[in-house]
Amino acid sequence: MSPETASVRGGRSRSVRTRERIVAAATAVFARRGLHGARVADIAEEAGIAYGLVYHHFRNKEEILAAIFQERWGRHLEYLEEVAASAAPVRDRLARLVHFWVENYRNDPHLMTVMINEISRSYEFIESHDVGTVMEAFAIVERMLRRAQDLGELRADLDCRLASYLVLGAAEMVLTGYVLGTLSHTAREDYAADERQLVAMLVDGICGT
Amino acid sequence: MSPETASVRGGRSRSVRTRERIVAAATAVFARRGLHGARVADIAEEAGIAYGLVYHHFRNKEEILAAIFQERWGRHLEYLEEVAASAAPVRDRLARLVHFWVENYRNDPHLMTVMINEISRSYEFIESHDVGTVMEAFAIVERMLRRAQDLGELRADLDCRLASYLVLGAAEMVLTGYVLGTLSHTAREDYAADERQLVAMLVDGICGT
Amino acid sequence: MSPETASVRGGRSRSVRTRERIVAAATAVFARRGLHGARVADIAEEAGIAYGLVYHHFRNKEEILAAIFQERWGRHLEYLEEVAASAAPVRDRLARLVHFWVENYRNDPHLMTVMINEISRSYEFIESHDVGTVMEAFAIVERMLRRAQDLGELRADLDCRLASYLVLGAAEMVLTGYVLGTLSHTAREDYAADERQLVAMLVDGICGT
Amino acid sequence: MSPETASVRGGRSRSVRTRERIVAAATAVFARRGLHGARVADIAEEAGIAYGLVYHHFRNKEEILAAIFQERWGRHLEYLEEVAASAAPVRDRLARLVHFWVENYRNDPHLMTVMINEISRSYEFIESHDVGTVMEAFAIVERMLRRAQDLGELRADLDCRLASYLVLGAAEMVLTGYVLGTLSHTAREDYAADERQLVAMLVDGICGT
DNA sequence: GATGAATGAGTCTTCATTCAT
DNA sequence: GATGAATGAAGACTCATTCAT
Numbered sequence: 097m098s099p100e101t102a103s104v105r106g107g108r109s110r111s112v113r114t115r116e117r118i119v120a121a122a123t124a125v126f127a128r129r130g131l132h133g134a135r136v137a138d139i140a141e142e143a144g145i146a147y148g149l150v151y152h153h154f155r156n157k158e159e160i161l162a163a164i165f166q167e168r169w170g171r172h173l174e175y176l177e178e179v180a181a182s183a184a185p186v187r188d189r190l191a192r193l194v195h196f197w198v199e200n201y202r203n204d205p206h207l208m209t210v211m212i213n214e215i216s217r218s219y220e221f222i223e224s225h226d227v228g229t230v231m232e233a234f235a236i237v238e239r240m241l242r243r244a245q246d247l248g249e250l251r252a253d254l255d256c257r258l259a260s261y262l263v264l265g266a267a268e269m270v271l272t273g274y275v276l277g278t279l280s281h282t283a284r285e286d287y288a289a290d291e292r293q294l295v296a297m298l299v300d301g302i303c304g305t
Numbered sequence: 306m307s308p309e310t311a312s313v314r315g316g317r318s319r320s321v322r323t324r325e326r327i328v329a330a331a332t333a334v335f336a337r338r339g340l341h342g343a344r345v346a347d348i349a350e351e352a353g354i355a356y357g358l359v360y361h362h363f364r365n366k367e368e369i370l371a372a373i374f375q376e377r378w379g380r381h382l383e384y385l386e387e388v389a390a391s392a393a394p395v396r397d398r399l400a401r402l403v404h405f406w407v408e409n410y411r412n413d414p415h416l417m418t419v420m421i422n423e424i425s426r427s428y429e430f431i432e433s434h435d436v437g438t439v440m441e442a443f444a445i446v447e448r449m450l451r452r453a454q455d456l457g458e459l460r461a462d463l464d465c466r467l468a469s470y471l472v473l474g475a476a477e478m479v480l481t482g483y484v485l486g487t488l489s490h491t492a493r494e495d496y497a498a499d500e501r502q503l504v505a506m507l508v509d510g511i512c513g514t
Numbered sequence: 515m516s517p518e519t520a521s522v523r524g525g526r527s528r529s530v531r532t533r534e535r536i537v538a539a540a541t542a543v544f545a546r547r548g549l550h551g552a553r554v555a556d557i558a559e560e561a562g563i564a565y566g567l568v569y570h571h572f573r574n575k576e577e578i579l580a581a582i583f584q585e586r587w588g589r590h591l592e593y594l595e596e597v598a599a600s601a602a603p604v605r606d607r608l609a610r611l612v613h614f615w616v617e618n619y620r621n622d623p624h625l626m627t628v629m630i631n632e633i634s635r636s637y638e639f640i641e642s643h644d645v646g647t648v649m650e651a652f653a654i655v656e657r658m659l660r661r662a663q664d665l666g667e668l669r670a671d672l673d674c675r676l677a678s679y680l681v682l683g684a685a686e687m688v689l690t691g692y693v694l695g696t697l698s699h700t701a702r703e704d705y706a707a708d709e710r711q712l713v714a715m716l717v718d719g720i721c722g723t
Numbered sequence: 724m725s726p727e728t729a730s731v732r733g734g735r736s737r738s739v740r741t742r743e744r745i746v747a748a749a750t751a752v753f754a755r756r757g758l759h760g761a762r763v764a765d766i767a768e769e770a771g772i773a774y775g776l777v778y779h780h781f782r783n784k785e786e787i788l789a790a791i792f793q794e795r796w797g798r799h800l801e802y803l804e805e806v807a808a809s810a811a812p813v814r815d816r817l818a819r820l821v822h823f824w825v826e827n828y829r830n831d832p833h834l835m836t837v838m839i840n841e842i843s844r845s846y847e848f849i850e851s852h853d854v855g856t857v858m859e860a861f862a863i864v865e866r867m868l869r870r871a872q873d874l875g876e877l878r879a880d881l882d883c884r885l886a887s888y889l890v891l892g893a894a895e896m897v898l899t900g901y902v903l904g905t906l907s908h909t910a911r912e913d914y915a916a917d918e919r920q921l922v923a924m925l926v927d928g929i930c931g932t
Numbered sequence: 933g934a935t936g937a938a939t940g941a942g943t944c945t946t947c948a949t950t951c952a953t
Numbered sequence: 954g955a956t957g958a959a960t961g962a963a964g965a966c967t968c969a970t971t972c973a974t
Contacts, residue, residue, distance in 0.1 A: 110953095111958065130429050132341045136944065146960045151945065187512070209428075217426040219418075220339050222485060231487055241511065250511055255502045258479065259511050261488065262503070265478025266471040273470055276431060278440055293464045294471070301510035302450065302459055302468050303396070320933075345969065355935040360970070528974095529937065548847050550759045553964065564939045569966065605930070631846040637836075638757050640903060649905055659929065668929055673920045679900055680893045680924050687892025688885065694849060696858055697888065711882045712889070719928035720868065720877055720886050721814070738954075763948065773956040778949065 115153045117143045119167070122160045127209040131161055131218075162225065165215055168207065172200075173232055180240035186249045189240060190263065191295045197267050198287050201274055209275045216268060234260045263298055270294060324362045326352045328376070331369045336418040340370055340427075371434065374424055377416065381409075382441055389449035395458045398449060399472070400504045406476050407496050410483055418484045425477060443469045472507055479503060533571045535561045537585070540578045545627040549579055549636075580643065583633055586625065590618075591650055598658035604667045607658060608681065609713045615685050616705050619692055627693045634686060652678045681716055688712060742780045744770045746794070749787045754833040758788055758841050758848075789852065792842055795834065799827075800859055807867035813876045816867060817890065818922045824894050825914050828901055836902045843895060861887045890925055897921060 121143035125134045136157055140147045154160045179192045201208040215221050215230070222230050237260040244250050250259075270290065273279025281287055296304075330352035334343045345366055349356050363369050388401045410417040424430050424439070431439050446469040453459050459468075479499065482488025490496055505513075526534075539561035543552045554575055558565045572578045597610045619626040633639050633648070640648050655678040662668050668677075688708065691697025699705055714722075748770035752761045763784055767774050781787050806819045828835040842848050842857070849857050864887040871877050877886075897917065900906025908914055923931075 114958075133429070135942090148946080148961060149959055151947095152958070156944080213428045217428075219422045219426075219485065220342070227485065227487065234487075251513070254506075254511055255498075257488070258499060258502045259506060261478045261482055262475045262506050262511070265474040265476070265481075267474075269470045269474025269477065270467065272474075276428065276436070278436065278443070279466070279470065289464070290467060293467045297463070297468060297471050297510065299510045299512050301506065301508045301513045302463055302471070303508045304460070304510045304513045323933090344967090357936060357971080358934055361933070365969070532937075551847070554966085555964080566940060566967080567938055569968095570937070574965075627846075635846075637840040637903070638760070645903065645905065652905070669931070672924075672929055673916070675906070676897065676917060676920045677924060677929050679896045679906065680921070680929070683892040683894070683896025683899075684889040685892070686896065687888045690892075691888055694846065694854070696854065696861070697884070707882070708885060711885045715881075715886060715889050715928065717928045717930050719924065719926045719931045720881055720889070721926045722878070722928045722931045741954090762946090775950080775957065776955055779954070783948070 111153075114143075114145065114149065117145065118150055118153055118160065119163055123164055123206050123210055126161065126164075126214055127206040131157070131214050131221075158224075161210075161214060161221070164207075164210060165221075165225070168211065169215070169229065172211075173236065176233060176236045180236050186241070186244035187295065187299050190298055191291065193237075193263075194267060194291050194294050197271060198291055201271050202287065205275070208271060212268065212271055212275055217272070234264060237263050266294060266298060320362075323352075323354065323358065326354065327359055327362055327369065328372055332373055332413075332419055333415050335370065335373075335423055336415040340366070340423050340430075367433070370419075370423060370430065373416075373419060374430075374434070377420065378424070378438065381420075382445065385442060385445045389445050395450070395453035396504065396508050399507055400500065402446075402472075403476060403500050403503050406480060407500055410480050411496065414484070417480060421477060421480055421484055426481075443473060446472050475503060475507060529571075532561075532563065532567065535563065536568055536571055536578065537581055541582055541624050541628055544579065544582075544632055545624040549575070549632050549639075576642075579628075579632060579639065582625075582628060583639075583643070586629065587633070587647065590629075591654065594651060594654045598654050604659070604662035605713065605717050607662075608716055609709065611655075611681075612685060612709050612712050615689060616709055619689050620705065623693070626689060630686065630689055630693055635690070652682060655681050684712060684716060738780075741770075741772065741776065744772065745777055745780055745787065746790055750791055750833050750837055753788065753791075753841055754836040758784070758845075785851070788837075788841060788848070791834075791837060792848075792852070795838065796842070796856065799838075800863065803860060803863045807863050813868070813871035814922065814926050817925055818918065820864075820890075821894060821918050821921050824898060825918055828898050829914065832902070835898060839895060839898055839902055861891060864890050893921060893925060 118139065122134070122139045125138045125142050128134075129138070134157065136150055137147060139157075139160070140150050143150075150160075154163065175196055176193065179189055179196070182189060182192075184192075234257075238256050241250060241254070241256040241259050241263075245252065245254060245256060250256075270279065274281075279290075281290070327348065331343070331348045334347045334351050337343075338347065343366070345359055346356060348366075348369070349359055352359075359369075363372065384405060385402065388398050388405070391398060391401075393401075443466075447465050450459060450463070450465040450468050450472075454461065454463060454465060459465075479488065483490075490499070536557065540552070540557045543556045543560050546552075547556070552575070554568055555565060557575075557578070558568050561568075568578075572581065593614055594611065597607055597614070600607060600610075602610075652675075656674050659668060659672070659674040659677050659681075663670065663672060663674060668674075688697065692699075697708075699708070745766065749761070749766045752765045752769050755761075756765065761784070763777055764774060766784075766787070767777055770777075777787075781790065802823060803820065806816050806823070809816060809819075811819075861884075865883050868877060868881070868883040868886050868890075872879065872881060872883060877883075897906065901908075908917070
């Protein structure tokens with residue numbers, strides 16, 4: 097096996113793998129301690145690498161968070177867009193969105209914790225980055241609702257902008273409950289029940305049928 | 306002049322007034338910079354007092370935030386409790402809650418910004434304080450909904466716990482929109498319209514009548 | 515004695531005295547190790563104060579050097595200006611300048627070492643500060659020579675600009691010799707002899723009478 | 724292809740050429756940023772080679788500067804010695820020295836910048852190397868002057884040691900002016916004029932014939 | 933109580949140097 | 954020899970907190 101073969105083992109250079117280890121380690125540490133509470137030394141230790149190596153890959157701590165954001169938020173938006181654009185009834189599309197968020201939390205709680213606490217809920221992060229990119233999630237949901245409204249699926253006087261805040265606010269708060277442990281479950285079925293309840297409340301309200 | 310004489314002047318001692326100036330200054334600075342970004346020096350400057358005087362009144366920076374929390378959150382819960390306990394239909398009670406939150410934001414945006422960003426949205430704060438106290442707001446709303454459910458105002462299979470997350474999540478997200486400026490208004494009427502829309506969506510859902 | 519009296523004992527506040535101690539300590543440390551070799555910790559230790567206190571008075575290490583520069587260079591230029599403007603023959607005025615430089619070195623070798631090594635001979639310092647201020651010394655000497663030339667004291671075809679480089683270059687190199695110890699003396703008389711020789715060479719050249 | 728074959732190509736081995744590229748690159752980078760401001764990475768990039776390869780040729784950064792010094796300063800001294808030893812009148816010999824320095828600057832400003840800023844004007848460099856070697860230039864000029872004095876070309880009471888400081892100080896300051904851009908020219912003729920003026924001032928003084 | 937000078941631990945950040953490939 | 958990822962020591966800088974006046 098030539099050195100070159102070794103260096104691309106698995107199709108990725110050592111440098112790329114190191115970078116990914118840093119991102120993964122930082123996700124865990126940010127989830128545990130928050131951006132401010134996390135020390136670069138913690139991240140390096142978690143990644144099993146030397147202190148200074150972090151700085152070969154990122155200018156500073158904030159840039160690691162920005163990397164997590166860039167690499168994940170984009171995929172998030174793509175999926176939202178895909179669901180929003182589908183032809184299914186709006187109730188089904190909402191169900192798919194809610195399921196996506198809950199599944200994401202269950203698959204990678206650390207990541208979702210960081211997305212919720214340090215990005216989505218962080219005034220500081222949103223301020224210092226492109227507000228537009230963060231708010232794009234709202235815009236996608238709003239467009240989805242507006243199209244449904246045009247098709248008569250939603251009542252005509254609904255303020256779709258505000259409704260997007262309802263949808264994302266409710267979903268985010270439920271995930272926050274999971275993250276904080278105030279609303280956690282162990283059984284898969286419990287999560288499914290939450291999804292059904294949440295969709296029903298969004299679509300028909302708490303009084304509705 | 307005895308200390309007592311001084312304390313009688315205007316009904317409050319100088320010490321008490323100083324403490325209040327610190328709390329007010331800290332509220333403004335926390336709103337602007339966040340808990341971590343705020344330096345004690347900034348707070349002292351905003352309050353127009355000397356650096357070290359802050360430490361005659363508070364053990365440390367977090368304690369100032371805790372004071373804001375204790376003094377305001379208590380009143381907040383009292384009002385929630387009062388509304389929740391009233392005999393009005395659940396729709397009206399929800400409307401009063403939503404109006405209360407929006408009005409509070411309009412009266413003191415700095416305070417609401419801190420409540421949202423540093424307390425309600427802060428994993429860190431909630432972790433280090435009594436989670437129960439923060440979550441009490443959810444419990445109050447949940448109890449209110451459960452009573453309405455018992456009275457047949459809400460459908461029987463509604464998960465009231467989850468519904469409280471819907472109500473508070475939606476309200477909090479709308480206020481966050483105000484705070485971030487992504488959903489701000491100038492006219493009083495616009496806020497009133499938001500309130501009506503929000504209540505309608507919560508009660509009847511986005512599809513409902 | 516009231517606290518106020520104490521705080522201005524000797525006419526200067528504690529803060530001002532601390533600042534002066536830092537400047538004096540930094541001058542000694544810069545002379546010993548150079549700007550880059552000097553650690554802020556060294557300066558604090560030399561001044562007998564805590565590490566962080568340096569940062570209450572100066573933003574960073576470079577700013578201490580800048581303070582030394584500002585506070586001393588100004589006086590230096592004033593004296594040059596005074597001598598340059600006097601009515602004495604140019605030979606006497608040059609003699610006074612040379613004497614001033616040599617005396618300054620003898621009175622405070624540390625300070626002169628810093629002025630020579632870190633300011634006057636430092637490309638880095640000159641680049642990052644106002645070149646004009648540093649070069650003002652040349653301008654003063656040049657104007658002095660030009661006036662002497664107008665009065666017929668100097669030959670008509672002398673390039674006074676270049677002559678100012680001769681005067682300051684020669685003086686600086688002699689002081690550098692003192693600083694480096696390649697041209698040091700112990701007897702006061704030796705310095706006086708150097709002054710006479712230097713003036714004679716500048717005025718009449720190495721071949722002249 | 725054997726190593727020897729490779730080393731024969733063009734008369735110099737690849738290793739030697741790499742070393743020269745490093746020295747040339749370092750000269751440019753030192754001129755731009757100074758010894759302290761120059762990072763080894765900058766030098767490697769300028770040389771178009773890999774980071775660590777620098778360390779196959781030099782133990783550390785200072786050693787690169789030392790190499791520049793050794794390889795150039797030696798030739799410099801040789802030329803000074805040659806001129807000093809010639810039989811021409813002292814005025815002509817001084818003129819040749821001055822011309823040599825100015826020409827050197829014009830041919831390779833980067834090199835001269837480094838020689839002036841990092842070697843000749845650097846207390847730090849001189850301290851950490853053989854002061855004697857650096858000062859040899861002064862000794863050569865001093866011996867040249869002393870011989871001229873013995874021949875009656877210079878006045879008997881001239882302090883030749885101090886005169887060497889005059890000559891080298893003046894020359895160095897003029898070159899510094901070129902380097903800093905405070906005394907720069909575009910026309911070749913301007914440099915020639917400077918040389919004539921400088922020699923005249925050194926020989927006959929600023930008042931002299 | 934009021935002041936703000938003083939303290940120093942905690943971190944970030946840089947970058948020369950090493951070393952496995 | 955060549956590469957550049959990895960190391961880690963060194964030191965700058967911040968800022969919450971203490972304390973003498």
